[in-house]
Amino acid sequence: MSASSCSSCCQPSSIGKKVVMALTGLVLAGFVLGHMSGNLLMFKGAPAINEYAKWLHDHAGLLWAARVVLILSVIAHIWVGIQLTLENRAARAGGPADEATRRATVASRTMPYSGVVILAFIIFHLLHFTFRTVALDGAVYGDEVYNMVIAGFSSKPVAIFYIISMFLLCLHLSHGVSSVFQTLGLRNERWRSRLDFVALAYGWIIALGFISIPLAVLTGCLK
Amino acid sequence: MVQDNGKEETLALKLRVWRQRRGQPGAFEEHALAAVPTSASFLEMMDMLNEQLIKAGKDTFAFDHDCREGICGMCSMTINGMPHGPLPGVTTCQLHMRNFRDGETITVEPWRARAFPVLKDMIVDRSGFDKVIQSGGFITVRTGSAPEANNIPVPKPIADEAMDAAECIGCGACVASCKNGSAMLFVGAKINHLNILPQGQAERDRRTLAMVKTMDEAGFGNCTNYGECQAHCPKSITLDVIAKLNRDYLRARVKEFFSSTGKPSKGGD
Numbered sequence: 124m125s126a127s128s129c130s131s132c133c134q135p136s137s138i139g140k141k142v143v144m145a146l147t148g149l150v151l152a153g154f155v156l157g158h159m160s161g162n163l164l165m166f167k168g169a170p171a172i173n174e175y176a177k178w179l180h181d182h183a184g185l186l187w188a189a190r191v192v193l194i195l196s197v198i199a200h201i202w203v204g205i206q207l208t209l210e211n212r213a214a215r216a217g218g219p220a221d222e223a224t225r226r227a228t229v230a231s232r233t234m235p236y237s238g239v240v241i242l243a244f245i246i247f248h249l250l251h252f253t254f255r256t257v258a259l260d261g262a263v264y265g266d267e268v269y270n271m272v273i274a275g276f277s278s279k280p281v282a283i284f285y286i287i288s289m290f291l292l293c294l295h296l297s298h299g300v301s302s303v304f305q306t307l308g309l310r311n312e313r314w315r316s317r318l319d320f321v322a323l324a325y326g327w328i329i330a331l332g333f334i335s336i337p338l339a340v341l342t343g344c345l346k
Numbered sequence: 347m348v349q350d351n352g353k354e355e356t357l358a359l360k361l362r363v364w365r366q367r368r369g370q371p372g373a374f375e376e377h378a379l380a381a382v383p384t385s386a387s388f389l390e391m392m393d394m395l396n397e398q399l400i401k402a403g404k405d406t407f408a409f410d411h412d413c414r415e416g417i418c419g420m421c422s423m424t425i426n427g428m429p430h431g432p433l434p435g436v437t438t439c440q441l442h443m444r445n446f447r448d449g450e451t452i453t454v455e456p457w458r459a460r461a462f463p464v465l466k467d468m469i470v471d472r473s474g475f476d477k478v479i480q481s482g483g484f485i486t487v488r489t490g491s492a493p494e495a496n497n498i499p500v501p502k503p504i505a506d507e508a509m510d511a512a513e514c515i516g517c518g519a520c521v522a523s524c525k526n527g528s529a530m531l532f533v534g535a536k537i538n539h540l541n542i543l544p545q546g547q548a549e550r551d552r553r554t555l556a557m558v559k560t561m562d563e564a565g566f567g568n569c570t571n572y573g574e575c576q577a578h579c580p581k582s583i584t585l586d587v588i589a590k591l592n593r594d595y596l597r598a599r600v601k602e603f604f605s606s607t608g609k610p611s612k613g614g615d
Contacts, residue, residue, distance in 0.1 A: 214527035214567030223427030225577035308593025
């Protein structure tokens with residue numbers, strides 16, 4: 124590698140930063156699908172989800188490998204996302220007095236905002252169900268994940284916060300998943316509307332899958 | 347439009363027009379303009395406004411224009427927040443006043459982007475685009491007498507695709523419409539035009555890396571796939587050119603990363 128390409132690694136180009144967003148976004152979008160699928164074991168009953176949780180904890184190496192990849196992806200996604208947002212604001216220089224929008228979607232225009240709320244959600248969610256230090260009234264659940272989830276979502280404000288966050292995740296994914304293809308150069312006019320649809324469907328599947336659990340607890344379907 | 351009595355329809359307009367001197371803050375000025383024929387182009391309407399100002403002994407508004415037939419890329423006004431105005435696929439010079447209503451207030455301002463600083467009124471400095479072109483928007487050939495046209499065969503689909511990209515007139519509406527002030531549609535069009543033709547292959551990777559680097563240095567923003575550029579491009583260039591720019595850039599970076607130094611590594615055998 125020449126000296127110039129080394130400095131360009133340290134100062135990635137605009138497209139380089141977009142590729143970081145796309146690849147880390149792909150990891151995180153894949154993760155939420157796995158996470159959501161695991162969560163649906165709640166509907167199979169307490170033993171199923173508890174055994175799944177125990178299996179995960181018994182494979183600490185695997186669990187931590189996944190966690191390291193996820194943590195690095197989240198950090199890179201947020202760090203580069205902030206850089207891009209600040210650069211783009213500066214490059215726009217205020218924009219026209221009369222702002223007109225022809226086709227930019229709400230999802231695309233609110234990516235930084237939906238991202239911030241999702242980050243706040245992730246922090247709360249980790250404190251809630253991983254570290255178990257908030258909103259559980261100090262009860263100890265151990266491997267009794269089923270009971271913990273029921274107790275966690277029995278609080279209306281908590282369940283509603285989860286549901287709203289998942290709608291924002293749907294919004295974020297509906298633009299993000301389709302953009303991955305564009306950034307990696309795997310999209311054209313023929314495929315764009317199809318990929319937009321795939322991204323929207325993916326967002327809804329993820330969001331509804333996650334929402335089904337707090338909703339089922341709120342409505343008393345899961346006890 | 348010609349009315350039943352044979353007279354042409356005219357409009358009375360209220361205009362909010364940007365007034366700015368280089369390096370100073372600007373502001374909107376309001377002017378009333380009567381008897382604008384609906385057949386007039388937007389630039390002709392601006393000419394009428396300037397004539398009215400000259401007769402009143404006032405300063406005219408400066409704006410860019412050249413061919414006035416939609417092919418040169420000089421005209422550059424943001425009209426009611428839209429670069430080149432409300433009609434998709436046309437330049438300001440080909441926008442006619444029949445697309446506006448009688449009594450309407452029209453806001454006219456320059457392209458808004460950090461990379462396009464205002465020189466005067468509606469004229470902005472678009473030399474950022476020139477720098478991008480200078481860094482790679484060409485093919486290096488020995489000039490002289492014209493070469494035989496069919497020496498290098500170009501497949502028809504490739505010629506068509508390159509021609510579609512070459513439609514870009516470099517007006518800067520993509521940058522002005524982008525909420526990130528990004529020049530990706532322009533750079534994508536130029537890259538696609540040259541990178542797919544046989545004549546462009548020798549410098550393909552160097553061109554792509556250099557033009558993206560220059561684009562970043564010129565202060566343009568990053569693409570976040572809003573699609574506003576495509577919706578405002580007077581030549582209807584599509585986001586396809588951006589996807590292909592991304593692809594070519596990645597390919598060039600990977601090839602650069604694994605390029606041979608031609609020498610054995612230290613400690614190697």
